[in-house]
Amino acid sequence: MRVLADAVGPALEEVLSGMGIADEVWTGLLGPATVEEHGDLALPCHRLAGTLHRQPNDIADDIAAALGPMLSGTAGVSAVSGFVNMRADPSWLAAQVMALLPDDRLGIAVEQARTVAVDYSAPNVAKEMHVGHLRSTVIGDAIVRMLGHKGHTVYRENHVGDWGTPFGMLIEHLLDLGEANAAEELSVGDLDAFYKQARAKFNSDEAFVARSRNRVVLLQGGDEETLRLWRILVDESMRYFNEVYGMLGVLLTDDDIMGESNYHHLLPVVVERLQASGVLEDSEGAKVVYPPGGWLNREGEPMPVIIEKADGGYNYATTDLACIIDRVERLDCDDLLYVVGSPQIQHFEMVFQVAEQAGFMGEAHNAVHVNFGSVLDSDGKILKSREGEVIKLVDLLREATSRAEQAIAEKNPELQGAQREAVARMIGIGAVKYADLSTERSKDYVFEWDRMLAFEGNTGPYLQYAHARICSIFRRSGIERSSARDASITPAQPEEALLARRLVNFAAVTDATLASYSPHTLCTYLHSLASSFASFYEVCPVIAAGDDATRDSRLALCDLTARTISTGLGLLGIESPEQM
RNA sequence: GGGCGAUUGGUGUAGUCUGGAUAUCAUGCUGGCCUUCUAAGCCGGUGACACGGGUUCGAAUCCUGUAUCGCCUACCA
Incomplete structure (x- = not known):
């Protein structure tokens, strides 16, 4: 918990420098408590035993005794078997969460631009x-x-791979088909068929090979007619790629093509x-x-x-x-x-x-x-376009969307028409993207339809579902989302406190995600956030809370959770529907 | 042959860089929970660090050896 570490830092420095411990020693030891019941932060003192010539237990006791009063109002301090444990004080935690409420950036700082x-x-x-x-x-x-x-x-x-020797072959095949037919063929999105036909002729027809070689020379030499034909291939392909990018909802446009x-x-x-x-x-x-x-x-x-x-x-x-x-x-x-x-x-x-x-x-x-890592087939071999039938990306995306639409039809029949289609797209595509982003990127994985298209467990739809439920609470209560943002938050129930702890970590997790270019770090966090929300949702009624203060506090937690999920998913390129 | 990387419950997966307490989460199987805000959900049970040495108060994490797997190893991109 970075915010808590920052908050307790000065006090720790004072106490430990008084014991003759250098900053770089204890900052290296300070970390999240590995056992949740013990607290949010822990400082294991075993390594200090050698230099201080004392038992770890005694060192931890002394540090805790000195630290306790200094951190009053911020964190509770305890010493257990050589660890100094610090647990964020509920009031301090509440103040941190409330500070995020009016913040559009949810604590994420803007950095010196690179x-x-x-x-x-x-x-x-x-x-x-x-x-x-x-x-x-x-x-x-x-x-x-x-x-x-x-x-x-x-x-x-x-x-984009738009240059090189295969283009001699591809242009000659284009001429054989006739420009109009070829453009038709390409625009249907059956690029593999086009490529394979060209390749087949190249492997069997000597005259074709000779024409192809000659065509490469013309292309490299900047022959205008050849370049015009090449342009057709590129343009038709890019039109198709843009269709896929549109389905995926990624930021790439024609301006980004280099x-x-x-x-x-x-x-x-x-x-x-x-x-x-x-x-x-x-x-x-x-x-x-x-x-x-x-x-x-x-x-x-x-x-x-x-x-x-x-x-x-x-x-x-x-x-x-x-x-x-x-x-x-x-x-x-x-x-x-x-x-x-x-x-x-x-x-x-x-x-x-x-x-x-x-x-x-x-x-x-x-x-x-x-x-x-590579995408493998069920035999553990890398999926290659050359051999066997490879799953087209568009087919995967269409299947994802249609399964999502089916799920909506079953689970929420009130969603109809264009709205249902739009939501199905968000869920289906979100599921596929999340499946790809949520595992550590350097690992290989075996492609399985059901894995990419799962809607239960640690999946995109699970996070979207938490978001949609929150939106539904606000819809039913008739209360504006924005009006929850000056509320006073009191995390009284354990479920509320856990949710608050997670909310406060968003900025630190985002920074860690970017530092290692590892989107799965953010995925793991968002899943734990959505999971703590789901537990909260079961035991903490919001609209029917006993009193107004509790209701407003919970509404504020809901609003902040929804914004954190949609912002986090947004950073991953995944949309957050308000209903599903 | 050389180099790089991987190996965590039945299955998938986090943690490994920077050693710390009872190894995360999901799925599966299993027992509960819908007359109250969406059951795509919640609560409980089950079950894992490839193997052998070493370093350390302490190793999934560091070093080393073995096994298995993947990738790379000059005129492809």
Whole structure:
């Protein structure tokens, strides 16, 4: 509990410095009490025993005795088996919660603005978006929202795969189909079929292969007609991606597209600058850089980053270096975030090392690979679009929405028509997003329909349900939400006190979430908040509370809980319906 | 072969960075709770730190070895 730690800090410092304990020693020991009955904060004293030459129990007793009077009105202090425990005083807690009531930001501070580029989503033109693309898009979206809320300047960078050798093949297939037919084919959203047809011809038809190779040369050379055809592929794909983004409700727009083709003209510049900085070497006809990480290949020989291939072509790493230059020098970014899967850990480590070595980034720049685990099939293999039938993202989202609509029809038949559809969308999409955001991002997970579409337990709908119930209380009481905000809060019942404790932690949890770019931290918190609300809801009648003071206090707790849930879910890119 | 990472109740999962008291939550199974604000809910029971060493007053957490799994290991992106 950060607010309590801040509040008791000065008193602890006074007592412990009097005992000859340095600040950095005890601040490292102070933490949340691991046993809830003991309190909110604990200071284990066992490690002090050596330096003070006394028993941990005696040390804890002495600290507690000195601290107790000083913290009167803030926290109750006790000593148990070598731990000093501090429990927030109900009146102090009430004051903290009441301070949040009029605060639109619910305690979340605006920070000194940094400029941050977030690279995420990055689908491939003329390829289907499948469930594997979900994580980058959803995690990136949450990080973008949180950064913005903290006052930072954020550049959303959608690094679309819109360039490279497959486009020769794709353009020739487009011509074979005829432009109008091809556009039709693409707009239906069956990108996989289009890609597979092209690939099949490429594998079986030599004339087609020759045309494709020639077409790549024309594309690279800037041939106008070829570029026009390429544009059709890109535009049709982007139209489809935007449809998916619309269903998902993420912030990405056409303005955020910075595909690989945008960096194409910079690639020779990357080579020149690496050359100039003296790190570029020749190896087997290719131009390479050996970053300082001690990387080895299969044969145990030093492994380089390939900047320019022996045939004069460029690699992925070269484009990433061009991106770094662009983001640092044109956008003036402090932080570069890459929301990209874990298999590319080594790639990014090497690229970052090259960028530092060549002076593209300095001490002030902070490049982070926000990696995430793979989506696996039921055999534990990575879901790949090339083999087998892959679940299309749109199908997952449609299924989620339709299951949600079915659930509403059963559980709340009064919701009808367009309103029901809108709520079904919020619940269905919220469930899918929450399922993806709520586990630690670096872990792999096995894709299961029922896991992604669960509406019970630790799920998005559970949090939305708590929110909707609160809205319902206000609807029935006829009391305006805003009128609850100058109430006096008295957390008399244990359920009320627990709810208050959780509410007060929101800002600290949000900061911790952003510090590690781990949306699951916020998810875990919001679930515990919703859970403590549900317990409160069972035992603390609000509208039918015995007296006005209790009712107003509870209404204020409800209002604050609803705002915390909707703000928290909002930071994750999940909506909070008022009814469900 | 080398490198990186993972392993927590039947299942899924938090905690591991920064060691602390009785390991979180969910699901499953099980026993209760709808004439009062939405039962997508609440209350109770059940059940887990891969294995072996080491460091420490104290290890899921740090070090080390083993097993199993995943990823990466130069001209794909």
